[in-house]
Amino acid sequence: MAEVARGAVEVTVEPVWERSKLLGPREPARTEFPIEEFLSLNKDFVPYTEVVEKVVREYFHVKDEWLDRFKTFLQEKSGLSFTTFEALGAVLWQARVKASKIPRDEEVKFAYAVNIRRVVKPQLPAGYWGNGCVPMYVKTTAGDLIEKPIWETAELIKKSKRNVSDEYVHSFIDYQELNYKKGINAGRSVGAFTDWRHLGHSTVDFGWGGPVTVLPLSRNLLGSVEPCFFLPYSEASQGKKDGFKVLLYLRVNAVASFREEMEKFGNMAYV
Template identity: 55%
Template sequence: MQLLRHETAVIRPIKPPFDHDHTLPLSHLDTDRNLLVTLRYLRIYPGSRHNQSDPFHVITAALSAALLPYYPLAGTLRRRPSDHRLELHCRAGDGLPVILAVAGGTLAAGAGDGGDDPSFMDQLAPDPDPGSDPIRPMVLQITRFSCGGFVLGASVHHAICDGFGATLFFSAVAEAARGVGGAGVVDPVWDRSVLLGPRSPPRVEYPIRELLSLDRGFSPYAGSGKRVVKEYLNVEGAWLGRVKEMWYKQSGLKFTTFEALGALIWSSRIKADKLPPNEKVTFAYSISIRNIVNPPLPAGYWGNSCVPMFVHLTAGEVAGQPVWKTAAAIKGSKQHATAEYVASYVDFQELHYDEGINGGRRVSGFTDWRHLGHSAVDFGWGGPTAVVPLSSRLLGSVEPCFFLPGKEGMVKVLVHLEEGVVLGFRGEMDKLRNMENGLLSPI
């Protein structure tokens, strides 16, 4: 399928949001070196919907309205000379770039379920130069298909917001597009350096150093140089429920879907990698701190509001122990999610920022997108039928795993793997598929 990019429009707020140029500081969670990546993803809206309006005009007009309160997204990220941390520069006349593209084919209802041409899908979201200076916090692309469907591709720098913060913004855009007067949209809150800044003086009272590594010369996203590919799975919720019930009988522990499925996939990946038994491996994930910090973060806070959590084991432990024990380790790691952990993590960033803070050298990143509200972003054509991550760098991992909204009763999983271990990973998953005669099938 051929794609043609027609123009790039710079969308500005409907009226000037400020009367003088200024700089906004970011929080220490925003500037965490492991989050200095661009998240690229797609929202897919197939054709055959009643609204015949041009999505490019509808969405760009709504963007202009939403950018009035969310004007920092029209600014630029620049490094501060004093310490090289990013900060947000806002100048009069700044705008958010939106690319218009067209494609001649049909956008099927099943698009985004994993069977699409990866190289074509990758063209549906902007791919800015990660080394550019200054950095655009957000760039969008709207691709219209001849069938009437469209794809909204987003490139969002993680320093400006996380998935929850981005969804707050897109929800505001969707409300404006539908002309519902902002019902249900909360006012955005910045105050990042105040709400999530270091203490004075900074102090690390939680044993953070047991979870994080310091290596000034280490780049977590350097990777091995080997090709990384995507592997999609559909996991039947009923099967996973039987697995969790079986583990409860064995361990007396009740596991969430994230804990159980994360353990199953991580175990299969480590076995397929065939690592030395004594090599340290890390399961990394993020946990929301919105209600952990005291006082809780305001509802409209749209900066990064998660901290990374880590499970450190050896490859031999993960490969050799019952999978429920790995799930138990993931469950147990949640005990770190306290207000003091958050404060110490922020203070650790303040004290050791230049020393290469990282989660380890063999990190598998896991993130759960099922409850971020992606599917509720309705510009007037209904919500998207699929959300497709394109990024392969997250949480200090070059092989992240995404849990995505699936069809009713299913969990869709996207796993990034080095090409050479895909067959081994599938073999390990096949063994699990036979547990309780369950269904765990590649898409």
């Protein structure tokens, strides 16, 4: 669309839809991956209407130095290397659950979107313009999440990626087909996390340069009303980049405690 707006006669990548053919349910629909381990059926539970407390937006800046030191610390403790998403996701998830004072025995979930464009067989064509992702889940109890070492939380997130496969994707699609009318949800204490830093939002040019900022329009994501977005700096920030922005939604009564937890991260209190 940006190419057309700038006057292009032809687009670089030919758009492809064919959603029912590329990502439609199988015949017959079947779930060979145990999707029900993460999802529930309950028509009476609508996650986006469950929150009664006011939810507010919180922004904070994550410096490259903090991340580098923290990932080195995690590797020393666990013997594993972690991506920025895995490492920072563990910190944010733990901090939010702790600040929200969720009962120790309650199940909590870390939900995130995984790119399936090269996972499905055959791969999605370059011009497919529908969503090329499905949710993945990590689950534990609030007590275990808060009390276990932070590197074990990062490892849970890392290990969950092993579930991403062609069968997982098609089982997820077929589960929707088989159970949509029964009320599919991921439960109550779901924290949704998504990384927008590499999607290209910050470089799209409709003819007057890149965007000044990049922000989500909705706070409903993957069954959570308290999502977290890793956001890119815009082209307007060129030359001033150090790390990236994080946008979270938090219940008002959890904000002060959450800020304290993030100060510990900034001061490298884990190390």
